[in-house]
Amino acid sequence: MSWTSLKSHRAMQGSVTIADLLQDPARASGFSVRMDDMLFDYSKTTIDAEARDLLLTLADEAGVAHRREAMFAGEKINETEGRAVLHTALRDPGPHGATVDGVEVLPGVHDTLDRMEEFAEGLRTGKVRPVNGGRFTDIVNIGIGGSDLGPAMAMLALAPYHDGPRVHYVSNVDGAHIHDTLADLDPDTTLVIVASKTFTTIETMTNAETARSWLKRAIGEQAVGRHLAALSSAVDKTTKWGIDPSRVFGFEDWVGGRYSIWGPVGLGLMIAVGAKRFREFLAGGHDMDLHFREAEGADNLPLMLALVGIWHRQVCGYPTRAVLPYDQRLSRLPAYLQQLEMESNGKSVAMDGTGLEVVSGPVVWGEPGTNGQHAFYQLIHQGTEVVPCEFLVAARGHEPELAHQHALLVANCLAQSEALMQGRSLDVALELMAEKGLSGAEQERQARHRVFPGNRPSTTLIYPLLTPRVLGRIIALYEHRVFVEGVILGINSYDQWGVELGKELAVALAPVLAGDEDAASKDGSTRALVDYVQAHRD
Numbered sequence: 001m002s003w004t005s006l007k008s009h010r011a012m013q014g015s016v017t018i019a020d021l022l023q024d025p026a027r028a029s030g031f032s033v034r035m036d037d038m039l040f041d042y043s044k045t046t047i048d049a050e051a052r053d054l055l056l057t058l059a060d061e062a063g064v065a066h067r068r069e070a071m072f073a074g075e076k077i078n079e080t081e082g083r084a085v086l087h088t089a090l091r092d093p094g095p096h097g098a099t100v101d102g103v104e105v106l107p108g109v110h111d112t113l114d115r116m117e118e119f120a121e122g123l124r125t126g127k128v129r130p131v132n133g134g135r136f137t138d139i140v141n142i143g144i145g146g147s148d149l150g151p152a153m154a155m156l157a158l159a160p161y162h163d164g165p166r167v168h169y170v171s172n173v174d175g176a177h178i179h180d181t182l183a184d185l186d187p188d189t190t191l192v193i194v195a196s197k198t199f200t201t202i203e204t205m206t207n208a209e210t211a212r213s214w215l216k217r218a219i220g221e222q223a224v225g226r227h228l229a230a231l232s233s234a235v236d237k238t239t240k241w242g243i244d245p246s247r248v249f250g251f252e253d254w255v256g257g258r259y260s261i262w263g264p265v266g267l268g269l270m271i272a273v274g275a276k277r278f279r280e281f282l283a284g285g286h287d288m289d290l291h292f293r294e295a296e297g298a299d300n301l302p303l304m305l306a307l308v309g310i311w312h313r314q315v316c317g318y319p320t321r322a323v324l325p326y327d328q329r330l331s332r333l334p335a336y337l338q339q340l341e342m343e344s345n346g347k348s349v350a351m352d353g354t355g356l357e358v359v360s361g362p363v364v365w366g367e368p369g370t371n372g373q374h375a376f377y378q379l380i381h382q383g384t385e386v387v388p389c390e391f392l393v394a395a396r397g398h399e400p401e402l403a404h405q406h407a408l409l410v411a412n413c414l415a416q417s418e419a420l421m422q423g424r425s426l427d428v429a430l431e432l433m434a435e436k437g438l439s440g441a442e443q444e445r446q447a448r449h450r451v452f453p454g455n456r457p458s459t460t461l462i463y464p465l466l467t468p469r470v471l472g473r474i475i476a477l478y479e480h481r482v483f484v485e486g487v488i489l490g491i492n493s494y495d496q497w498g499v500e501l502g503k504e505l506a507v508a509l510a511p512v513l514a515g516d517e518d519a520a521s522k523d524g525s526t527r528a529l530v531d532y533v534q535a536h537r538d
């Protein structure tokens, strides 16, 4: 019902532009949400009062509020895997919270956090020592997907707070990644953390074996365990792999890989910034949880971020969304959000097994500003596709001595959303060409290239400074956005069956490439590619 109303309302908006809507002096305050000192401005979109009402009704009809409470209570809302979805518990200071199968989850969460803290602080103070003495100077976290993207992103984001050992992230099975990382390190002072929820992921286990051999060559088999730790929910497998249980930090199956940064998977971050800062990061996530549960309707930041997403993708039909942090330290945020959003909501089957009524979540992509401006913004401004842009920016930077550079960064961010909205008409472009001395057909020809259609939607999330707490709020905000969009689409945002087939085929292809099995059963294209590899390798 609401989908139809939304689509007909969109059609009825006709030629009303964002610039027209902004003629209303109350629009900027009326079409933005504040959460404490964070501001989300969606006034530069085509969402008007009626569209917003319809979107809020859509969320109500989909049962977002009910589903949200079911998630926080520990109900098994990941129905295709029969699991609860409780990453929020990892940042809940307690004392009481969700139960799973009648058992309170917080005591276990807090015990693990305390163990992580003891280990991390031990590494930072030198209490946890390498086998040959001295201090651990470097930590290598081996993981992929959710066991890599979140913590690697957060490490960069919180660079101003690093005061512990250096932490490196290795993910790709391409041997170049581990090779180049280890090349600069000393095994005598390096600790390797194997991060894998399942402890079966082939890329991670292969890199882990490589790192283990590297350690063994330097310090010997007996000592290797002193330079290893594991983060996993498969504690039986970590022990079999030879990691002492005291060095294993486990988590339950109700934490999805791409939602796991808040627990043991965040250990590297805790080692780098310290337990106090890590707990501030958790507190930020918890702030957003409380806000998400308590704020009503249009005052609810994650709800509105999700509804803007639904408006652009499912109502307006824009196929992609660009995430554009004007914050170099958030340079990996787009990659992190690609997994969070696309692995969660890139599905065409509803929870009940039927096909989706509407299109699935969008393609998410992006790069930090201002770099992107000199690369792909051309298409965003003048291409034939509309790309809704999501800007993020801090009011101030961490380098007071470079405040003038931060001011320029912010000016660029604000200018881009203004330019996208406002555009430049043919009349203005003609005047510009006349000022350059052009006239007639050449004036018009040149002017047409300088027209900007405008009316291109964007949102801006602005915060005072990128602190651990603010980062926690931002990540939790996007997690809840994914949740709301998933509920509205009627899908399960917490499974990822779409990654399985490629993994299975890769395992089957390995012996074919090695020449141990015949390629005859493969299609013609795959056979030709196998032939090429076999002909060109050493």
Ligand SMILES: O=P(O)(O)OC[C@H]1O[C@](O)(CO)[C@@H](O)[C@@H]1O
Pocket (backbone or CB within 6 Å): 144, 145, 146, 147, 195, 196, 197, 198, 199, 200, 201, 204, 257, 258, 343, 496, 499
């Ligand atoms: O932590 P694991 O179990 O090694 O999985 C890594 C990643 O692989 C995936 O299962 C996708 O292949 C992700 O969902 C997950 O984050």
